[in-house]
Amino acid sequence: MRNDASNLRPVDMGKRFVALARVSSREQEREGWSLEVQEAELQRYAQREGGAIVKLFKIAETASKTDERKTFKELLAYAKANAGRIDGLLFYKVDRAARNLFDYVELERLETECNIPFISVSQPTDNTPAGHMMRRTLANMAAFYTEQQSIDVREGHARRVQAGLFCNRGPYGYRNVRVDGRSIVEVDEKKAEKVRYIYDLYAYQNHTLDMIVQRLAREGIVYTDATPKWSRSKVHTILRDRAYIGEVCYKGQWHPGTHKPLINRETWNRVQVLLGEKVYQSHELTYAGELIQCAHCGAVVTGELVIKKSTGKEYVYYRCSQYNYPGHPRDRVTETQLDQQVLDLFARMKLPTEKAQWFAKMMRLWFQDQHKQGRVRTEDIQRDLTSLRRQQDQLLNLRLLEEIDANTFAGKQTELRDRIAALTLQMEAADRGRDELADLAQKAFELSQSLEERWLTSDVAVKRQILELILLNSKLDGASLVPTMRKPFDVLIEGPLVSSNRGCGI
16 A cells, blocks of 8 residues: 655745645556656646646555545645645645545535635546536546446455455465456365375364464475465464365455465364354254343353363353353353253143143133133123124115214224124124134143153254243243243143132133
8 A cells, every 4th residue: 555645845926736646446556547647747737837736645556544534634634734825736636635525525615614725636627616616527437436436346346255255365275367357266285285284283182272383394294485474363364264165255255266275174163163263043952042141230141062171071051151250150051951951841730641631621611710710791792793794784774864964974983893793703703712712722832741751752943932932031040940930821830820819720
């Protein structure tokens, strides 16, 4: 990047100009808009006007957006500070002055408020309303081109990713080449061998990051000829880059690539586990994925897989996602501990066979009683509906006999129709809700009596479905799971038998 704001020789006489030369891309430089070409044209214009450039700002095509904004702000600040001693702002073309309309407005403000003329040496415009309109049109066209170019670049990147190609340079171990005018990556065997060696050292030879750096240095293996020294961060970046298993990154997401992988997935997975940084999806761990909240801070509980290097055994731990925050309890609980607490929960809901049969019988009797009460309520609603329909008929007769006017008829008819619709909906909902509730309660009870057996024979996905079905929410308090049960499982947990004036109840 070259971002230069150089002071030129001050002049004692003649006009004094401030100038900006900008190249936005290598294509523009190849088309003859290089910084040197622009600077020469700006200098010739200043000399023709009998003056000189006292301050020249430059923005090269390698400048970052931050550097570009910094240089533009420096230009504005310098012009404002020296407004009384500047005879104009020089630009090669209007689209070299500003990348967007907001910046162009700032330059126009300098012209109107500070009396510093805006001068485009290759696109001159008159200082008239028509000239100003022409210049603004050129600025609009430049802004449109920039915005459209940005869209085209994004769409081009998306197409490359869909085709399995990198949007930028390939990672260490690959090199960029052009084939039929298209940029692709191919394996750089010399560097690729170093990548494979690093993975082997970490995955199978029990090396830490620092040990790998030391071994590479000891064996004379250089990073590059220009930068021979390896660093811990370079090794870590290589060990975390999914490009080595054949994927490409776009907008923070990884997609299948067409380049040749350097590392097999088994080795990659082993390295990520040993690094302790593998990110697991919620469906891979029973109690992760926002299923449980921390009782201390309310944050979600997450899971992690730890492999003991001494034994190679895998252990799943659960902890608060804010576990590392200052002052937060450093509690972790194993999946085995949570499994046992869940099984204990299921055991509390399970009744002995004889009591379960009796409870099911009592539940059926209770719903039969509820059904009778529902029929009484339905009959009451039906009587109300019959009465309202009779009133509709009477209202229509009164209207036909012209004993009431049209407005009265319409208002009363609407009222009766709304009341009939509401009562009809109540009756349908009561019938449907009663049947659905009875069916749901029966199935829920049957499920509650077989949860232990289902749990022990289910995979992670089914276990999560069971938990979501019976738990409204859960908190992890230290190492203890504190569940809030959904209905009707909460009744089974608290004890299904309650007193009633019938001598039996649920």
